[in-house]
Amino acid sequence: MSRDEKCKASRDGQRGATVDDSLLPEEVRKQIEQIGRVDLLVGIPSFNNAHTIAHVVRAIKAGLVKYFPGQEAILVNSDGGSKDGTPEVVRDTAIADYRTLLTAHPLLTVHKIVTPYHGIPGKGSALRTVFEIASRLDAKACAVVDSDLRSITPEWVDLLLGPILKEGYDFVAPLYHRHKYDGTITNSIVYPLTRTLYGQRVRQPIGGDFGFSGRLAKHYLTQDVWETDVARFGIDIWMTTNAITGGFKVCQSFLGAKIHDAKDPSVDLSAMLTQVISSVFGLMENNFDYWMKITGSIPVPVFGFQYTVGLEPVRVSVERMIESFRSGRRDLSTIWEQVISKEGFAEIQGLENGHGGAFHFPADLWVRTVFDFAAAYHKKVINSEHLLKSLTPLYLARTASFVLETADAGADEVEEILEHLCQEYERLKPYLIDRWAS
Amino acid sequence: MQDTFTETLVFTLRKFYEGAVEFVPNILAALVIIGMGLVVAGLLKFIVRKILVLAKFDRFCADYGATLVLTRADIRTAPSTLAGRVVFWFVFVLFLMSGTSALGLEGSNRLIAASILYLPRVFAALLILLIGFLVGNFLSRAALLASVNAHLPSPRIVSAVVRFMIAILAFAMALDQLQIASNVVTAAFTIAFGAVMLGLAIAFGLGGQDVARRVLERRFLNPKEEEEPDEISHL
Known part of the structure; x- marks a missing residue:
């Protein structure tokens, strides 16, 4: 099926989208009937975010009245059963004085729906409720933002909704200013792999804050994924991938820095990596016919004013990462040799110091390793969770190598190194297809 | 005549x-x-x-x-x-x-009936051993991966202990199913399991006393010396 046919099919599917009354409480359905329709919708999925969500709500309301004063807008909070009063905070939060934002008082008020979501606990189920409300209210442009954001400003609303409303795009991915060592899973696996597979350079495919058209929201609702892991985790990469494979118009908006609450320290790296990579590999499974035909990649338009700032040093223990890798090499070799090609396995066994004595994990070896894991996941060589957990020491080795390689590099230089890695991914795509089919 | x-x-x-x-x-x-x-x-x-x-x-x-x-x-x-x-x-x-x-x-019918009645026990015992083997393999690999990723000092030992304990459990259950010296098997299992646990306790107690002292000292005497986590955000 060509990209155009696929796009048409997905749009035909929207017309057949059924209304699921069990998703929304009766009270919310009545509220929707009273409102009728809106132009804009901003959703906030939440779970126990009482201490941060008020700032997010204020930023969104300010953004809506400042940048879209003549549009009917609604703010939807889809909550996972918070015990700390998050829904009450959303209900009670208001902007007391609009004079700091506007020269005149806003003409229209921003509607608000606060509802618990139904289904499997997770961000995916929360967003499904947002899509459902957007669909019923026939919203033209929608956005979702995380509830623990500390750096969100009213401009984010314009940057996420504007390209849809004014430029006709269907999906807006975020582009953040991040430290060179932040988002290493995104930088070393998710971004280059997504770009190589689907052919579009979406820099932050799992950013968490997105804009999307009402048409795309309806398309998402027609997908039969709401009883799978997409409902629990992996909704971000699923939204990005589906927007691309569905043939929708994709762009990016530069939002500045993303600062949010520190993640729960009990969530260990291995579990996090397993969740993220299983989502990406799961999507590869479903979209094989699409990605196997793609060669190269195209840039995705960027909105917003981009800037760079200085890089503060961060605490990183490279030695600890390398030690984790050595431990993995010592104890997990029986698993790795079932997964990684014979040549790759031999190279990893001999991996130590590169030129100049520093630990070095070459880009091409890393790419082949990721592709070997993707093929092993597809062929179910071993239990998928065990497979992905065995990737952690290799990921840490690659991260250590990257940290050493970019120790003195500025932001632009780091981007160049990442671009080189992406090109390696694209160059070695035939290797992936070969391993996948063998 | x-x-x-x-x-x-x-x-x-x-x-x-x-x-x-x-x-x-x-x-x-x-x-x-x-x-x-x-x-x-x-x-x-x-x-x-x-x-x-x-x-x-x-x-x-x-x-x-x-x-x-x-x-x-x-x-x-x-x-x-x-x-x-x-x-x-x-x-x-x-x-x-x-x-x-x-x-x-004569007598063959009784013998055959007894053998036929015993066969399900043989198969149940084989099934227990097979399941024990599969579960042991799965859990020992899970323990190995968890230990490596948690930076524990001897992941293979942890993995082997998990496999061994499940094997003992499966073997004891299989013998019990076959009704072979049930009392002896139960007692032997209890002793063996207890011995493993006691062995581990002594091994950790003696072998790990320095580590335990360091952890306690760090926790109560010099809390600032604890190894600080990386500031990298992986996602």
């Missing part, structure tokens, strides 16, 4: 003839049952093998390490073929017993 001898001989021969005539149908019936057993067992072997191949049982066994263990035991047959053979012999032995019972030999 000659008449008496002839009469006795004729009587004996007649009795033998009558017995033989009476017994031949039993033999024939037994042969037919055994022959049917061969056919039915062969058919079931074929069906079971086909189903297992379609269900990718060989891949499943490879995933859980069962194939590796068979190879180590010098059994090179594919697990699906092996399972087919087990089914063949199980069905054939049932038919063989049934055929033997058709002979009507």
Whole structure:
């Protein structure tokens, strides 16, 4: 099926989208009937975010009245059963004085729906409720933002909704200013792999804050994924991938820095990596016919004013990462040799110091390793969770190598190194297809 | 006297003839049952093998390490073929017993009934061992991965302990199922399990006393010395 046919099919599917009354409480359905329709919708999925969500709500309301004063807008909070009063905070939060934002008082008020979501606990189920409300209210442009954001400003609303409303795009991915060592899973696996597979350079495919058209929201609702892991985790990469494979118009908006609450320290790296990579590999499974035909990649338009700032040093223990890798090499070799090609396995066994004595994990070896894991996941060589957990020491080795390689590099230089890695991914795509089919 | 001898001989021969005539149908019936057993067992072997191949049982066994263990035991047959053979012999032995019972030999029926009643226990014990083996492999690999990713000092030992404990448990359960010295097995299991736990406690207590002291000192005396986590945000 060509990209155009696929796009048409997905749009035909929207017309057949059924209304699921069990998703929304009766009270919310009545509220929707009273409102009728809106132009804009901003959703906030939440779970126990009482201490941060008020700032997010204020930023969104300010953004809506400042940048879209003549549009009917609604703010939807889809909550996972918070015990700390998050829904009450959303209900009670208001902007007391609009004079700091506007020269005149806003003409229209921003509607608000606060509802618990139904289904499997997770961000995916929360967003499904947002899509459902957007669909019923026939919203033209929608956005979702995380509830623990500390750096969100009213401009984010314009940057996420504007390209849809004014430029006709269907999906807006975020582009953040991040430290060179932040988002290493995104930088070393998710971004280059997504770009190589689907052919579009979406820099932050799992950013968490997105804009999307009402048409795309309806398309998402027609997908039969709401009883799978997409409902629990992996909704971000699923939204990005589906927007691309569905043939929708994709762009990016530069939002500045993303600062949010520190993640729960009990969530260990291995579990996090397993969740993220299983989502990406799961999507590869479903979209094989699409990605196997793609060669190269195209840039995705960027909105917003981009800037760079200085890089503060961060605490990183490279030695600890390398030690984790050595431990993995010592104890997990029986698993790795079932997964990684014979040549790759031999190279990893001999991996130590590169030129100049520093630990070095070459880009091409890393790419082949990721592709070997993707093929092993597809062929179910071993239990998928065990497979992905065995990737952690290799990921840490690659991260250590990257940290050493970019120790003195500025932001632009780091981007160049990442671009080189992406090109390696694209160059070695035939290797992936070969391993996948063998 | 000659008449008496002839009469006795004729009587004996007649009795033998009558017995033989009476017994031949039993033999024939037994042969037919055994022959049917061969056919039915062969058919079931074929069906079971086909189903297992379609269900990718060989891949499943490879995933859980069962194939590796068979190879180590010098059994090179594919697990699906092996399972087919087990089914063949199980069905054939049932038919063989049934055929033997058709002979009507004294005492054989009781023996066969007892054997047939014992067979489910044998299979339950084999099933317990198989499940124990698969669970042991799965959990020991999970323990190995968790230990490596948690930077524990001896991941292989942790993994081996998990595998060993599950093997002991499965073996004790299998013997209990076979009703072989149940009391002895229970006592032996309790002693062995207790010994492992005590051994571990002593090993950790003696071997890890320095580590424990350092942890306690760091926790209560010099809390600032604790290793600080990386500031990298991976996502």
